[in-house]
Amino acid sequence: MKTFAIHLLFDFKAGLRDKTLLIMNYIFPLGFYLMIGGIMPKLNPQYKDILIPSMVMFTILVSTILGMPNTLVTFRNNGILRSYKINGISKFSVLATQVISTIFHAAIVTIIILISAPVLFNVRHLEDIGALILIFIVMSIACSGLAILIGIISDNTSVTVIYAQVLFLPSMLIGGLMFPSDALPKSIKVFARLLPSTYAMDAFKVLAVHEKGLFDPIYSIGILVLTGILSYILSLYLFRLDNNNSSKSKSRFLALIALIPVILGTLFI
Template sequence: MKALGYGIYLQWKMDIRSRSLLITCYLVPLLFFLMMGSVFTSIMPESQETLMASMTVMGVSMGAYIGLPPSIAEIYGTDIKKMYMANHIPEYFAVLSLFLSAFIHLMMMSSLIYILSPLLFDATCPIHPVLYFVMLILFVLVSLSIACILGLAVHNQAKLTMISQIIFLPSIILSGIMFPVSLLPSFLETIGKLCPATWGYLLLIEQPIQLSNVFILCMILIVALVICYALLRSIRSSFRHLP
């Protein structure tokens, strides 16, 4: 456990110096927040009620789907995994440390949006801040779990970038954070319900919280973790057959 804690701390320090993580977890989401926050509140003053949630969902989705998978694939899709085998490091260690490090960064970014939204755009604050952050944590965990599946399953960086974009773009366009889903054709609205961002956004803006939406995200999280476990077992088997 001590080794795991040190590994997470070390990974977090390495991520701070990563340009890729700086762009996907901080720079782009916060710039998007500053630009679109001004646009939304100018054109649609009522968007102040949902601005915090919509910008948070966008930032978390980008950091998870675009930022995390390449880092995982870089380890499990290259000879770096031989170093883990040679040093008798558990195969889950790298993905777990990357997962938890990304979780910390995304929560920091989300906290910045939470603090800046009312100060810069007079955005409405959640009535129950603790419950808001509990739902945010659930959404971040679900998003990162899906990102781990991508990184563990797809090792080709070109294919991984394409698949990550295929998941990320519907999460932004069809989740309701840019415009109401009621404006979408019915089949696109149905596709949007396959995106965790849709349910995460609902949980962040709903008062009171609908337990059915919590259940859906929890089920997605469980399924994603089971798939990650299966992929890690496959990787463990490949470890044993490495020359």
């Protein structure tokens, strides 16, 4: 446990010292939050109602999907993962410290947004902080799991960028962050249901704002948690110390199992 705590503290500090991680964990999310907070409410006054949750979800997406995979790939390609194994650090510890430290950073940014949004942009204080905390946790589980899985199956950082953008860009455009998912055309709503952010934003709408959503929040939370758990399990199973793996094609195919919950959500709810 002491070794795990030391490793976790090291990863947390790395998120502050490493320029790339600092950008992904703090500068990019907070800079985008300030820009969107200054522009969107003027274009659409109703956006104030979703400013806080949308920017919290954005923070999670950036910190996990855009930030975590490259770190794992760099560690593997530079021999750091093999060095960890030689020194007795398990693959579970390697993945767990990455997940926990990243979620810690996202939580700090979330607190900054919660405190500053009412002051800077005249946004109402959230009445149900508990609902936001719940959605933050389940969204973090889903996105960190997918981010770890992307890092596991990618051979280099160029590939992680492609995989990450396939998830990140649609989440921004049709995942409920910029405008409500129920305002989307029917044809696009189908694709939006493949995105974790869609379920997170809809669950927040029902639980915190007490408005009618597209889905039962129990289903939304279940889909996010199952997506994360499947991703964690697959990441442990497909974990590689280097790229000399004869089953790389099989590994990438198996990673698609993590998408089963959102696919079932698209088909049946």
